[in-house]
Amino acid sequence: MARERIVSADDALDDLPEPERVWDELDNHEQALHEKLRPSRLEDVIGQREVVERLMIALDAARKRSEPLGHILFDGPPGLGKTTFANVIPKEMGTSLQIANGSAMTAPKDILPYLTNASEGSVLFIDEIHRLPMAVEEFIYPVMEDFRVDVTLGDGLNARTINMQLRPFTIIGATTRSGMLSGPLRNRFQLREHLEFYNVEDLTEIIRRNASKLKVGIDDLSAEEIGRRSRGTPRLANNLLRWVRDYATSRADGSINLELARAALEMQGVDEQGLDSWDRKYLQTLIRIFGGGPAGIDAIAHTMNVAVDTLHDEIEPFLLRMEFIVRSPRGRLARQAAFDHMGMQNNLDTDQRRLF
Numbered sequence: 001m002a003r004e005r006i007v008s009a010d011d012a013l014d015d016l017p018e019p020e021r022v023w024d025e026l027d028n029h030e031q032a033l034h035e036k037l038r039p040s041r042l043e044d045v046i047g048q049r050e051v052v053e054r055l056m057i058a059l060d061a062a063r064k065r066s067e068p069l070g071h072i073l074f075d076g077p078p079g080l081g082k083t084t085f086a087n088v089i090p091k092e093m094g095t096s097l098q099i100a101n102g103s104a105m106t107a108p109k110d111i112l113p114y115l116t117n118a119s120e121g122s123v124l125f126i127d128e129i130h131r132l133p134m135a136v137e138e139f140i141y142p143v144m145e146d147f148r149v150d151v152t153l154g155d156g157l158n159a160r161t162i163n164m165q166l167r168p169f170t171i172i173g174a175t176t177r178s179g180m181l182s183g184p185l186r187n188r189f190q191l192r193e194h195l196e197f198y199n200v201e202d203l204t205e206i207i208r209r210n211a212s213k214l215k216v217g218i219d220d221l222s223a224e225e226i227g228r229r230s231r232g233t234p235r236l237a238n239n240l241l242r243w244v245r246d247y248a249t250s251r252a253d254g255s256i257n258l259e260l261a262r263a264a265l266e267m268q269g270v271d272e273q274g275l276d277s278w279d280r281k282y283l284q285t286l287i288r289i290f291g292g293g294p295a296g297i298d299a300i301a302h303t304m305n306v307a308v309d310t311l312h313d314e315i316e317p318f319l320l321r322m323e324f325i326v327r328s329p330r331g332r333l334a335r336q337a338a339f340d341h342m343g344m345q346n347n348l349d350t351d352q353r354r355l356f
């Protein structure tokens with residue numbers, strides 16, 4: 001059944017601020033600060049206890065057998081620690097790290113130098129591994145299985161394939177879209193770890209530790225307030241901490257108290273549940289334009305004028321986790337909690353909406 005629009009997209013969205021994330025666009029200085037806050041050893045990693053414990057066992061076994069670690073895949077929304085784990089693991093193993101990105105690999109020849117450069121027991125981190133084209137993916141299957149590559153030299157009648165043996169090493173893949181990974185690739189990772197959003201206690205601890213690294217005074221209540229509003233995401237916790245620090249320096253003597261923290265977060269448009277202007281714009285669109293749904297992700301993205309990937313990877317996971325929305329075969333649905341949070345009237349419950 002075609003759903004009627006309540007108001008035109010432009011009218012309904014006119015009064016909303018342009019979405020802006022505190023983590024957007026880091027310059028070099030920012031990047032350096034970011035690196036300073038990244039844990040460098042497994043013992044500095046906060047939260048994700050089960051993942052850490054499994055990694056410790058795998059690392060210990062590899063060390064005892066003097067073998068390279070099995071291949072590991074990390075998946076989960078941005079900012080939850082995939083790159084952090086990929087950096088920490090080679091440090092724990094006392095080995096070197098190469099970093100590649102799936103989106104930069106267009107053909108097997110692009111990944112070949114990384115494979116031949118890999119020293120024994122080293123780590124090759126492939127970020128956004130779901131973006132590897134099929135030809136590259138198939139090329140690395142024999143690498144992942146028995147450290148062998150088949151390279152074709154020449155073409156036409158002169159083409160011949162040579163078989164190269166590589167030194168054994170570890171591939172660590174990271175993806176925000178594990179569903180886009182093919183079965184054969186996924187199955188070639190011995191460990192597959194899904195990173196969950198962090199709870200408030202862990203985020204508070206991350207903020208306390210990083211405040212001390214940044215040499216800024218912060219009381220427990222303020223650390224908890226920032227933690228609660230960090231969307232379950234350490235990267236955002238770090239960025240909000242730095243913003244609150246700037247605010248405290250500009251408006252007061254530099255140390256952070258609850259009043260300053262709240263005022264600073266308010267100024268960034270982060271509400272008590274941690275939703276920012278992007279999240280609220282999503283909920284407003286789903287509720288005001290699509291009457292609470294069901295609405296397809298393409299239609300929502302088009303109306304908000306953002307990429308489908310941004311909604312799928314960055315916005316929806318947290319709204320799903322907060323139970324503000326559900327995904328149904330017919331599209332996205334707003335739950336009662338979303339109507340309540342946005343102060344909007346809901347005329348149908350979620351089950352009735354599913355029938356549309």
Ligand code: ADP
Nearest residue numbers: 037038045046078079080081082083084234235
């Ligand atoms: P991803 O690769 O999943 O996008 P990152 O590993 O880049 O995320 O994490 C972003 C930042 O968050 C890191 O620089 C680090 O400072 C912080 N961080 C991530 N995970 C943790 C953790 N478990 N403990 C402490 N800090 C963390």
